Amino acid sequence: MKILIIEDEKSLSESIVSYLSKENYICETAFDFISAQQKISLFEYDCILLDIMLPDGNGLHLLAYLKKLGKMDGVIIISAKNSMEDRVLSLNSGADDYLSKPFHLAELSARILSLIRRTKFNGQHIISYKETVLDVDAKTLHVKGEIVILTKTEFELYLFLVTNKGKVISKEAIVEHISGDSALYLDNFDVIYAHIKNLKRKLADSGTHLKTVYGVGYKLEL
Amino acid sequence: MKLLNYSAQKYLSFSIVLVLLSIPIFYVVLNKLFIHSVDESLEQQAELLPEYTKFIDSEDDLTLWKNLDWDLILSKDTGKVLLAKPYTVEEYSKIHHEFEQYRVLEKQVSILGKKYIIAFKSSLVEKDDLIKAVLGLLITLLIFLTAGSIYINHFISKRIWQPFRLILDYLKKYDLDKKETVWTNNSNITEFDELTVSVNDLTQRSRKIYLAQKEFTENASHELQTPLAIIKSKLELFIQQESLSEEQSLLIGDMSKALAGIEKLNLGLLLLAKMDNGQYQLNEHFGVGKLVQQSILELAFLTEPAGITVKFNTDTQVDLLGNQQLYGQMIKNLLVNAIRYSAEGSTIHVTLNNNMLCFTNPGSPLPFEKSQLFRRFSKHDSVKNGNGLGLSISAKIASLHLQKLAYNYASGTHHFTVFFEGN
Numbered sequence: 209m210k211i212l213i214i215e216d217e218k219s220l221s222e223s224i225v226s227y228l229s230k231e232n233y234i235c236e237t238a239f240d241f242i243s244a245q246q247k248i249s250l251f252e253y254d255c256i257l258l259d260i261m262l263p264d265g266n267g268l269h270l271l272a273y274l275k276k277l278g279k280m281d282g283v284i285i286i287s288a289k290n291s292m293e294d295r296v297l298s299l300n301s302g303a304d305d306y307l308s309k310p311f312h313l314a315e316l317s318a319r320i321l322s323l324i325r326r327t328k329f330n331g332q333h334i335i336s337y338k339e340t341v342l343d344v345d346a347k348t349l350h351v352k353g354e355i356v357i358l359t360k361t362e363f364e365l366y367l368f369l370v371t372n373k374g375k376v377i378s379k380e381a382i383v384e385h386i387s388g389d390s391a392l393y394l395d396n397f398d399v400i401y402a403h404i405k406n407l408k409r410k411l412a413d414s415g416t417h418l419k420t421v422y423g424v425g426y427k428l429e430l
Numbered sequence: 431m432k433l434l435n436y437s438a439q440k441y442l443s444f445s446i447v448l449v450l451l452s453i454p455i456f457y458v459v460l461n462k463l464f465i466h467s468v469d470e471s472l473e474q475q476a477e478l479l480p481e482y483t484k485f486i487d488s489e490d491d492l493t494l495w496k497n498l499d500w501d502l503i504l505s506k507d508t509g510k511v512l513l514a515k516p517y518t519v520e521e522y523s524k525i526h527h528e529f530e531q532y533r534v535l536e537k538q539v540s541i542l543g544k545k546y547i548i549a550f551k552s553s554l555v556e557k558d559d560l561i562k563a564v565l566g567l568l569i570t571l572l573i574f575l576t577a578g579s580i581y582i583n584h585f586i587s588k589r590i591w592q593p594f595r596l597i598l599d600y601l602k603k604y605d606l607d608k609k610e611t612v613w614t615n616n617s618n619i620t621e622f623d624e625l626t627v628s629v630n631d632l633t634q635r636s637r638k639i640y641l642a643q644k645e646f647t648e649n650a651s652h653e654l655q656t657p658l659a660i661i662k663s664k665l666e667l668f669i670q671q672e673s674l675s676e677e678q679s680l681l682i683g684d685m686s687k688a689l690a691g692i693e694k695l696n697l698g699l700l701l702l703a704k705m706d707n708g709q710y711q712l713n714e715h716f717g718v719g720k721l722v723q724q725s726i727l728e729l730a731f732l733t734e735p736a737g738i739t740v741k742f743n744t745d746t747q748v749d750l751l752g753n754q755q756l757y758g759q760m761i762k763n764l765l766v767n768a769i770r771y772s773a774e775g776s777t778i779h780v781t782l783n784n785n786m787l788c789f790t791n792p793g794s795p796l797p798f799e800k801s802q803l804f805r806r807f808s809k810h811d812s813v814k815n816g817n818g819l820g821l822s823i824s825a826k827i828a829s830l831h832l833q834k835l836a837y838n839y840a841s842g843t844h845h846f847t848v849f850f851e852g853n
Contacts, residue, residue, distance in 0.1 A: 217656055223663030230670070288655035310659030310693060313666045361731035376669040379683075380690045386731050390762040392697055393820045394732075396770070397687070402735030422676050423683035424669050 209324060210234045212253045214244040214270065215286065216263050220309075224257065227313040228320070230375075241265030248274060254328060255282040255320050260298065261289070271301045281327050284319055286311070312381035318371045337370045337428070340414055351414050361386055362407045365400075369418065374430035376421050434587050438580055445576035449569060456565055464557045465533065469516045472535040472550045479548065483541050492541060501552060507545040512536045518554070530555050593617035597629055604633060606640045607708075644707050651700035658693055665689065698819035702806070705756075705826050712830065716754040718761075718787060719744050722780055725761045729769065737775040740765070744782040748850070752831040760827040760835075763820050764789045764846050771844065787848040796844075800837050 211233050215221040218239060225235040236251075238244035241264040248256070248270065256274070260267030267285065274280055285298040288309040295306045304327070305319050325332050325344075333345040341350045347363050349356045358366065368385050369377060379397040386403075387394055404426060408415035417429045431439075486492050496504050516535040523530045531554040539548050600613045613630055617623065668674075669682055704710065719742075726733075726740045733740055750757065768778045768791040781788045796803070804825040807818040821835075828835040828848050838845040 217660065219660045220656070220663055223660070223667055226667055227663070227670075288652055288659070309655045310662045313663050359730070359734060361734065378666065378669060378686050380686050381666070388728060389759065390725075390728060390766060392694055392701075392759070393763045393766040395691070395694075399732055399735055403731065406735070421669065421674075421679060423680035424686070425683075 209254045212236050212247055212256045214238045215259045244270055254324060257284050257286055260285055260287050268301055275302055282323050314372045314377050314381045315385055318368055321371045335370060342367055356410050361403055365403055366407055369428045373428045376425055376427045378425040434584055437587055438584055441580045441583060449572050456568055460561045460564055468533045468552045472516050472552055475550045476535055476537045486541055503549040505547050507547050593622040606637055647699060647703040651696050654696050698823060701823055705830055710753045710756055712752045714754045715749055715751055718748040718750055719782055721758050721761055725765055729765055732769050738769055738772050739777045741777060742780045746784055748782060756827050760824045763824045785850055789846045790843050792843050795839050803837050
């Protein structure tokens with residue numbers, strides 16, 4: 209899978225590359241409008257991360273350029289503006305997703321995976337992890353062929369962990385992922401502990417793959 | 431005291447003093463003038479006396495003259511010293527039955543070889559009447575003059591001060607949050623034109639400062655997003671290291687937590703700044719009940735582990751015009767707030783009717799003044815969590831929708847109520 213990261217902040221760009229490379233994505237970077245435009249016209253990408261505030265141009269114009277080339281598959285807008293208008297404008301302009309800065313790399317990774325699943329595999333909705341099978345559409349979990357009833361939160365939590373398997377996921381990233389925009393008013397992450405505990409209990413033996421990283425968060429073994 | 435009343439009062443007191451002073455002066459002057467004229471006519475009579483006396487040929491003529499001319503008193507010369515000038519006497523008048531004043535001039539005269547003293551008399555009764563009439567006329571004139579001048583002055587002042595009053599009204603209604611309106615003035619008076627320029631200068635400058643301040647918050651918040659994003663991503667890469675010790679993990683955990691706090695603070699400030707700057711469109715129709723139901727579902731991850739039940743009681747459909755996303759934020763914030771301060775296993779009630787949306791949860795009373803609840807950054811030892819922005823954001827969202835968020839504590843229950851006709 210090839211990803212183009214159009215982000216003028218080199219330090220952030222490096223972080224993204226570093227994180228995504230470990231998930232076997234091939235990452236290319238562009239730090240300005242011109243080089244981004246050249247890369248877009250020359251190469252094909254499975255997913256494009258696009259910062260709409262570039263030093264020499266508006267990222268939304270790149271979106272229009274992509275549309276002209278017919279290469280609209282898989283664009284995720286990343287913006288520091290975090291405004292509703294930007295989000296609506298981006299999605300209306302043909303972007304597939306919108307992520308506002310500052311975001312968790314785990315969240316970005318989950319969004320990319322979900323996007324690729326939708327666009328490249330015709331909405332493949334079955335994800336397997338060891339002996340567990342998740343149906344993303346039906347929101348069901350089978351462990352060793354047996355259905356396990358999870359709450360909506362537990363399912364989202366497990367899916368998030370599975371899509372970021374092999375990575376340490378911070379409590380903050382998990383809370384943000386499952387709380388959406390109400391995260392703004394949350395200040396207590398203990399609630400995650402309760403959900404993880406319940407999830408582990410329901411997963412029984414399979415729950416042992418889920419490790420606690422002391423003080424930081426959780427990790428699902430590869 | 432009003433400016434017009436002040437000047438009118440000054441005018442009025444001046445005229446009263448003027449009238450009071452003028453009465454005795456008029457009286458004295460008129461009195462003198464009248465007596466002077468009476469005296470002159472008496473002197474004239476005295477001068478003309480030889481013209482009369484030459485026609486008197488006998489004692490009978492003298493008697494006839496005495497009887498015909500009442501203003502003339504003829505008496506024998508007793509040799510007393512006569513005054514050269516006329517003088518005033520009081521005599522009893524048989525006609526008017528009262529004492530009346532007369533002006534008398536005595537002269538020595540010899541008729542038919544005998545010496546007489548002739549006293550010319552002139553009544554001063556008319557003088558009093560005349561003075562009364564003239565004084566009355568003058569005072570009436572003075573009163574009308576004063577009243578007229580006060581009225582005209584009032585009228586003119588009103589017109590002169592009209593631009594001033596308009597500027598005053600403009601300043602009273604001046605609101606930094608409202609769209610800019612420059613004050614224009616059509617008076618031709620230099621001072622008012624200068625005032626207009628100064629007022630415009632002042633209002634524009636304060637508006638500029640205000641806008642700059644608002645912009646600053648927004649820009650600062652925006653600019654913070656990128657460095658925050660970098661720190662966040664670096665921390666996330668850091669925790670991926672296999673060799674991380676427990677001690678290091680704890681340190682990073684604390685950093686992540688603090689960073690999440692900064693992030694929320696920044697987002698909250700940005701949200702408030704954007705609301706202050708009027709950057710949210712309020713043109714969507716949405717159902718409040720639907721938003722509440724969505725929010726309850728979204729917050730299930732919070733209520734489930736704590737065994738908290740949220741009951742939504744409604745029998746009406748309430749539709750609003752505003753910003754659905756913002757309104758949803760308010761509902762979620764109030765719900766999170768209620769959940770945060772509820773004990774495990776308790777029940778939160780959300781009630782919606784045509785007048786209000788109310789969130790109630792049981793709990794112990796606030797340990798601080800409830801007026802501080804909606805203020806930005808009002809922190810208390812008892813409330814260690816949160817950044818102190820949540821409730822002020824909610825209050826601001828309510829007021830953007832012309833509603834009012836209020837807090838009340840009754841019978842062991844906290845009530846956060848959004849009144850739809852609040853403002």
